[in-house]
Amino acid sequence: MKDKPVKAVAPTPSTYINVQSAITGLRGRDLVSTLRNVGRHGLRHPLYTARHLLELGGQLGRVLLGDTLHQPGSRDNRFKDPAWSLNPFYRRGLQAYLAWQKQTRQWIDESSLDEDDRARAHFLFTLLNDAVSPSNTLLNPEAVKEVFNSGGLSLVRGLGHLLDDLRHNNGMPRQVAKDAFEVGRNLATTPGAVVFRNELLELIQYRSMSEKQYARPLLIVPPQINKFYVFDLGPGNSYVQYMLKNNLQVFMISWRNPDPRHREWGLSSYVAALEEALNVCRSITGSRDVNLMGACAGGLTMAALQGHLQAKRQLRRVHSATYLVSLLDSQMESAASLFADEQTLEAAKRRSYQQGVLDGGEMSRVFAWMRPNDLVWNYFVNNYLLGKTPPPFDILYWNNDTTRLPAALHGDLLDFFKYNPLAHPAGLEVCGTPIDLGKIGVDSFHVAGHNDHITPWDAVYRSALLLGGERRFVLSNSGHVQSIINPPGNPKAHYVLNAKLSSDPRAWYYDAEKTEGSWWPLWLEWIQGRSGALRETGTSLGSASYPAMDPAPGQYVLVR
Incomplete structure (x- = not known):
C-alpha cells in the first residue's frame, strides 16, 4: 500500500560514530585530551560554569521536593520499569540524572568552544552520561526484584558472566549466547x-529451489569485514533462499579470514580475486555477463571491479549492480571523525602493519559503542545485574563472528575515508587502472537504511549519484543490517522511493512516497527483468572445468 508523498523532515544520519570510526579506531588519549580541553574551558570561564551549576542546583532542589521536570526519550527503554516513575526514591534519582544530562548539553552548546570542540565534547559526554546512568547499578529496580525472586542466585550468575567475559570476551558483555548458533x-x-577456491575467496554455487531459473546468474559480494552468511541466516530470513525460490541463479563469495601472513592483501588483491570468481560464474552458467550484488565494503570492491573492467573495455561482463548500504562517496561528518587527524590515521596504519591485520574484535567493539545503550549497557544489565543469558539472535551472533582485515586493505580503507577518491575521476587506481565511476553505464539499484549508524543514508545516496547508467534508490526504515535482512511479512517494514534522483538527498526525500512492506519484492521485479530468459533448472552444481568441492558453507567461513 502506497501513502502520500513524504513531507516530513528527512531523517538525520548518525552524528556520532560510523564505519570510518571503526576502521580508524578511537584512541584513549584523544578522549582524555577532549576531557582536559573541556575542563580548561570551565576553569577559564568560572562565572559561566557557576551559572550552569546554579541552574542545575535549582533543578535538583525542585527534584528533591518531588517535581517531575524531565521525561526520558520515547525510545529509551532503560527506564521502562514502573518504579522509575512511581517510587519516590527512583523517581528522584531518575530526575536528577536527566537534569544533569540536560545541563551538560546546555553547558557545551552555550560554551565558547569552537564547533569541532563542541562536537567532540558532546560525543564524549554522551558516552560518559550513558555509562553513569542509574539503570547501570545494582539499585536498578529490575535487578533488585531479580535478587529477591532468585534468592540471590542472580548475583552469583551475574558475577560468573562478568568473570567469563573478562577472560574470554575482552571485558565486553556478550550480546548472544556462545552455543545458541552454529x-x-x-x-x-x-x-x-564450493565450485572454486583461490587464496582470497571461495565461490559457492547454491542449488536451485525452483523448477525454472533465469539464465543470467547473480554473484553476491559480502563485506570483507564480516562473514557472508548474513545473507543466509535462518530459513525465515534467508535472503539467499528468497532469491532461489524466485528463480534466480545465485553464487556467493566467501572471503578468507586473513592472518598476519596476508598483510599485503590490498583492495587490488580483492578486486583481482573477484574478477576471477566472476569469470568462473560465466563459465559455469554459460552466461556472457553477470548481475552483481555487493554490501557495505563488498559494494566498494564491486564498484572498483567495474571501474577496472571499464578501463579495460570489458565492462560488458557485468549486466547490473545492486548496492546495499554501500559507500562510494566517503564524505561523512561525525564527532568521532574529528578525532581522526593525520597522526591518528598514521598510528592506525602503523599498528595494523606491525600486527599484520586489524583484528575484527577491535572493530566490533567500536561498532558496539555506536549505540552503547542498545549494544553495551543493555547487555551489562541483562547479563550481570539480572544474571540472565542474552536471548538468541542470529544477526547479533553473525555480528560477533568477526573477521580480520589485512594491513594493506586496512590502509586502503583509511585512505578511502581520508581522500574520498571515488568522488573524482581517476582519483583511485586499482590493479594498475584508474577508476572513473561516472563511466560505469551499468544499471544499479541502491538500498540505504533510515536509521543506519554505520553508513549514513545521505552518504549512500550521494554514492549512487557518482555512477552512470539507470539508478534506483530505496530508503528502508531499518538500520545497517536489518535494512538488508528485510523479508516480506515484517509488519513494521516500509521504505521510501522516488524515481527522480535529485542532487540533494533531502529534496529527494521530500518528494518521495512511502510504501508499506519490504523492499525485497520491488528489487526482485527489478532484478528478474535483468536476468534473461527462464529455462529448466540444472540438476548439477559446477561444471567439468569447475567441479563441486566442499558442500556449502565451505571451509573459509569456519576459520576464526
Whole structure:
C-alpha cells in the first residue's frame, strides 16, 4: 500500500560514530585530551560554569521536593520499569540524572568552544552520561526484584558472566549466547557447494529451489569485514533462499579470514580475486555477463571491479549492480571523525602493519559503542545485574563472528575515508587502472537504511549519484543490517522511493512516497527483468572445468 508523498523532515544520519570510526579506531588519549580541553574551558570561564551549576542546583532542589521536570526519550527503554516513575526514591534519582544530562548539553552548546570542540565534547559526554546512568547499578529496580525472586542466585550468575567475559570476551558483555548458533547447523544451511577456491575467496554455487531459473546468474559480494552468511541466516530470513525460490541463479563469495601472513592483501588483491570468481560464474552458467550484488565494503570492491573492467573495455561482463548500504562517496561528518587527524590515521596504519591485520574484535567493539545503550549497557544489565543469558539472535551472533582485515586493505580503507577518491575521476587506481565511476553505464539499484549508524543514508545516496547508467534508490526504515535482512511479512517494514534522483538527498526525500512492506519484492521485479530468459533448472552444481568441492558453507567461513 502506497501513502502520500513524504513531507516530513528527512531523517538525520548518525552524528556520532560510523564505519570510518571503526576502521580508524578511537584512541584513549584523544578522549582524555577532549576531557582536559573541556575542563580548561570551565576553569577559564568560572562565572559561566557557576551559572550552569546554579541552574542545575535549582533543578535538583525542585527534584528533591518531588517535581517531575524531565521525561526520558520515547525510545529509551532503560527506564521502562514502573518504579522509575512511581517510587519516590527512583523517581528522584531518575530526575536528577536527566537534569544533569540536560545541563551538560546546555553547558557545551552555550560554551565558547569552537564547533569541532563542541562536537567532540558532546560525543564524549554522551558516552560518559550513558555509562553513569542509574539503570547501570545494582539499585536498578529490575535487578533488585531479580535478587529477591532468585534468592540471590542472580548475583552469583551475574558475577560468573562478568568473570567469563573478562577472560574470554575482552571485558565486553556478550550480546548472544556462545552455543545458541552454529554455522552449517542452524545458520548458512542452504544447500550448495564450493565450485572454486583461490587464496582470497571461495565461490559457492547454491542449488536451485525452483523448477525454472533465469539464465543470467547473480554473484553476491559480502563485506570483507564480516562473514557472508548474513545473507543466509535462518530459513525465515534467508535472503539467499528468497532469491532461489524466485528463480534466480545465485553464487556467493566467501572471503578468507586473513592472518598476519596476508598483510599485503590490498583492495587490488580483492578486486583481482573477484574478477576471477566472476569469470568462473560465466563459465559455469554459460552466461556472457553477470548481475552483481555487493554490501557495505563488498559494494566498494564491486564498484572498483567495474571501474577496472571499464578501463579495460570489458565492462560488458557485468549486466547490473545492486548496492546495499554501500559507500562510494566517503564524505561523512561525525564527532568521532574529528578525532581522526593525520597522526591518528598514521598510528592506525602503523599498528595494523606491525600486527599484520586489524583484528575484527577491535572493530566490533567500536561498532558496539555506536549505540552503547542498545549494544553495551543493555547487555551489562541483562547479563550481570539480572544474571540472565542474552536471548538468541542470529544477526547479533553473525555480528560477533568477526573477521580480520589485512594491513594493506586496512590502509586502503583509511585512505578511502581520508581522500574520498571515488568522488573524482581517476582519483583511485586499482590493479594498475584508474577508476572513473561516472563511466560505469551499468544499471544499479541502491538500498540505504533510515536509521543506519554505520553508513549514513545521505552518504549512500550521494554514492549512487557518482555512477552512470539507470539508478534506483530505496530508503528502508531499518538500520545497517536489518535494512538488508528485510523479508516480506515484517509488519513494521516500509521504505521510501522516488524515481527522480535529485542532487540533494533531502529534496529527494521530500518528494518521495512511502510504501508499506519490504523492499525485497520491488528489487526482485527489478532484478528478474535483468536476468534473461527462464529455462529448466540444472540438476548439477559446477561444471567439468569447475567441479563441486566442499558442500556449502565451505571451509573459509569456519576459520576464526
